[in-house]
Amino acid sequence: MKNIIVAKFGGSSLADSCQFKKVKLIIEKDERRRFIVPSAPGKRNKEDQKITDLLYLCHTHAEQNISFDYVFEIIGNRYRDLVKELNIDLNIQTYLDEIKNKIKKGASADYTASRGEYLNGLILAKYLEYEFIDPVEIIFFKPNGIFDEERTNKEIYIRLSKVERAVIPGFYGAMPNGEVKTFSRGGSDVTGAIVARGVEASLYENWTDVSGFLMADPKIVENPKNIKEISYRELRELSYMGATVLHEDAIFPVRKVGIPINIKNTNRPEDEGTLIIDDLDPVSYSGTITGIAGKKDFAVITVEKSMMNVEQGYCRKVLSILEDNNVSFEHMPSGVDTVSLVIAQNQLNGKLNRILKEIELKCCPDSLEVHPHMGLIAVVGRGMSRTIGTSAKIFMALAKENINVRMISQGSSEINIIIGMEDSDFERAIRAIYNSFN
Ligand code: ASP
Numbered sequence: 001m002k003n004i005i006v007a008k009f010g011g012s013s014l015a016d017s018c019q020f021k022k023v024k025l026i027i028e029k030d031e032r033r034r035f036i037v038p039s040a041p042g043k044r045n046k047e048d049q050k051i052t053d054l055l056y057l058c059h060t061h062a063e064q065n066i067s068f069d070y071v072f073e074i075i076g077n078r079y080r081d082l083v084k085e086l087n088i089d090l091n092i093q094t095y096l097d098e099i100k101n102k103i104k105k106g107a108s109a110d111y112t113a114s115r116g117e118y119l120n121g122l123i124l125a126k127y128l129e130y131e132f133i134d135p136v137e138i139i140f141f142k143p144n145g146i147f148d149e150e151r152t153n154k155e156i157y158i159r160l161s162k163v164e165r166a167v168i169p170g171f172y173g174a175m176p177n178g179e180v181k182t183f184s185r186g187g188s189d190v191t192g193a194i195v196a197r198g199v200e201a202s203l204y205e206n207w208t209d210v211s212g213f214l215m216a217d218p219k220i221v222e223n224p225k226n227i228k229e230i231s232y233r234e235l236r237e238l239s240y241m242g243a244t245v246l247h248e249d250a251i252f253p254v255r256k257v258g259i260p261i262n263i264k265n266t267n268r269p270e271d272e273g274t275l276i277i278d279d280l281d282p283v284s285y286s287g288t289i290t291g292i293a294g295k296k297d298f299a300v301i302t303v304e305k306s307m308m309n310v311e312q313g314y315c316r317k318v319l320s321i322l323e324d325n326n327v328s329f330e331h332m333p334s335g336v337d338t339v340s341l342v343i344a345q346n347q348l349n350g351k352l353n354r355i356l357k358e359i360e361l362k363c364c365p366d367s368l369e370v371h372p373h374m375g376l377i378a379v380v381g382r383g384m385s386r387t388i389g390t391s392a393k394i395f396m397a398l399a400k401e402n403i404n405v406r407m408i409s410q411g412s413s414e415i416n417i418i419i420g421m422e423d424s425d426f427e428r429a430i431r432a433i434y435n436s437f438n
Contacts, residue, residue, distance in 0.1 A: 011043070012042040016044050076093075142176070156199060202259070205261075208263060212265070220430050221431055234291070237378055239293075303338065308336070329341045403421055407420030
């Protein structure tokens with residue numbers, strides 16, 4: 001199938017009838033938007049509730065034999081209001097009654113939660129006059145609960161090539177026995193990507209309430225610039241460091257076949273948003289860095305042992321101690337006679353002393369030190385590898401701010417530089433780096 005856009009609309013994009021109207025206008029603007037994936041209605045304001053959360057609440061109440069009538073009434077009202085305000089001909093009450101009954105009779109948490117998307121999909125399909133396709137017919141899981149990529153791709157292609165325009169609710173699919181199974185929270189992003197992959201779309205649009213990714217966290221940097229274009233690998237680096245807009249699993253289905261993702265803002269459709277593109281596509285923007293992200297609260301364990309470089313298997317011994325204690329590490333910078341392990345502090349809770357004792361005992365280091373409270377910042381950009389002086393610029397900016405750099409690591413792909421500093425310098429460091437490139 002050619003020239004198709006799959007458009008996913010998140011919960012805030014479909015939170016009330018006003019939002020539905022915006023969504024309709026957006027869809028009508030480009031006739032390539034043939035397959036639409038909605039989330040369940042999200043929050044209308046800060047104090048509001050997400051339908052999915054309310055559905056999970058109904059399920060927990062039902063499990064404990066507590067009445068959930070009150071919660072279900074709130075859910076019902078949201079959907080009844082939508083149908084009324086959009087003036088569509090749909091007997092939503094029949095569906096609501098059936099769902100309530102099933103929850104009362106012990107329906108699973110996955111089935112219950114999935115009804116948020118199901119009902120929203122029914123309403124949106126009616127409103128757009130698109131066909132409604134229940135994802136249990138086209139999205140499948142294997143008996144072990146893992147997503148069944150092969151079967152799903154095949155079924156989507158067969159089913160959707162016969163359909164001109166359809167709404168396919170996000171977040172769930174079916175087990176081999178037909179039972180509903182959901183993806184993890186935020187999983188409508190994943191459905192959108194799977195559908196895009198299945199119909200071989202030329203673009204996957206992910207409509208949300210922000211105009212794409214920002215170059216830095218707006219809580220730290222005032223009014224950061226928008227990222228116009230980012231490659232999948234850069235995105236992975238930034239999301240690993242805490243920048244999130246998109247469900248991580250949504251990347252893999254489309255990345256594999258080179259379908260770009262455009263993150264767009266339903267409330268400001270004229271904004272370009274962020275385009276996520278193939279790693280091999282040429283860099284078309286002028287800046288050398290794409291974005292900055294980071295996390296605090298790492299601890300560094302530094303092991304020193306003279307002549308470590310000639311002792312075979314030394315690092316393996318150190319790492320096996322972490323493995324035995326179920327601890328993973330993030331980075332492992334090393335020197336001639338030292339190796340440091342950078343570990344998220346929360347992983348070490350209650351385990352640090354044991355790990356240190358084991359290192360003392362099994363690795364006999366000359367010295368063993370722990371430095372807690374380190375922040376890590378990743379400066380990411382495909383443009384960096386060809387630009388001389390990028391790191392000079394970063395470290396000059398930090399020096400000017402009087403920030404002590406505790407660790408430096410540059411991936412061999414040269415698309416990121418990771419810098420460690422005291423947690424207390426973290427925000428200042430991000431601002432300094434951002435300002436030196438903007
Ligand atoms: N409604 C689901 C959730 O809240 C899935 C989604 O919105 O993507 O997690």
